[in-house]
Amino acid sequence: MTTLNAEYWNNRYQNNNTPWDANRITTPLKTYIDQLTDKTLKILVPGAGNAxxxxxxxxxxxxxxxxxxxxxxAIEQFKVNHPDFPKDQLICGDFFEIQETFDLMIEQTFFCAMSPSLRPQYAQKVAQLLKPKGKLVGLLFDVIFSKEGPPFGGTKAEYEAYFESYFSTIVFEESYNSIAPRAGKELFMILQKE
Ligand SMILES: C[S@@+](CC[C@H](N)C(=O)[O-])C[C@H]1O[C@@H](n2cnc3c(N)ncnc32)[C@H](O)[C@@H]1O
Incomplete structure (x- = not known):
């Protein structure tokens, strides 16, 4: 089994072997972001890749x-592509070691890239990183892949079980505006803390 450590992912960026990268913001996330009005929100994009x-x-x-x-x-590429983005808001490190708090976190092919054994830990860490009323919003696969991951798929029932003890609002809906390769295969998720 492949060890999904930082070196594994770094090599994939170095070899331009990044088939998950949509090369732009995906439609479901763009649609969600476009209706946000509070520009002061502190937002984290974890496992962001080209972000x-x-x-x-x-x-x-x-x-x-x-x-x-x-x-x-990935972080170095991001700096080159987005020279105006504040460098002190780029965390080159392990998501599980972040010690900040955020109003909103955006999920896009990060959860599915990790070993499924880390899913309970992911749910706990997201809950720890979010402020009261904070939200995790994004996309999760709604399919079980036949090939070994990454990506690793899952089901709504499985995901709900990870998150229900930390979040008071849990919405998983079939995504209606996915990008073409993921159409019919993903859930749009909105989780909110008390
Ligand atoms: C499949 S890629 C998705 C990248 C990006 N979200 C996208 O949609 O293009 C998964 C990313 O998660 C990162 N990653 C995996 N585990 C991580 C961890 N524990 N801490 C920080 N980044 C991690 C990898 O380096 C990789 O860039």
Whole structure:
């Protein structure tokens, strides 16, 4: 079984082997972000890779946006592609070691990239990183893949079980505006803390 450590991911960026990268913000996240009015929200994009969501947020006036990825190559590429983005809001390190709090976290092919054994820990960490009333918003696969991951798929029932003890509002809906390769295969998720 492949060890999904920082070196593994860094090599994938170095070799341009990044088929998950949509090369732009995806439609469901763009639609969600476009209806946000509070530009002061402190927002984290974890496992961000080329971080198109963070760039989109920043370009649209959300200045308190943070990027986390442990693949150095991804963070360096992001700096080159987005020279105006504040460097002190780029966390090149392990998501599970972040010690900040946020109003909103954006999920886009990070959860599915980790070993499923880490899912309970992911739910706990997200809950720890969010302020009261904070939200985790994004996309999770609604499919069980036949090939070994990453990506690793799952079901709504499985996901609900991870999150229900930390979040008072849990919405998973079939995504109606996914990008073409993911159409019919993902859930749009909104989780909110008490
Ligand atoms: C499949 S990629 C998705 C990247 C990006 N979200 C996208 O949609 O293009 C998964 C990313 O999660 C990062 N990652 C995995 N585990 C991580 C961890 N524990 N801490 C920080 N980043 C991590 C990898 O380096 C990789 O960039």
């Amino acid at each position: 198109h969501e963070a760039a989109y947020l920043y370009d649209n006036g959300f200045n308190n946006v943070w990027v986390c990825d442990w693949a150095e190559q």
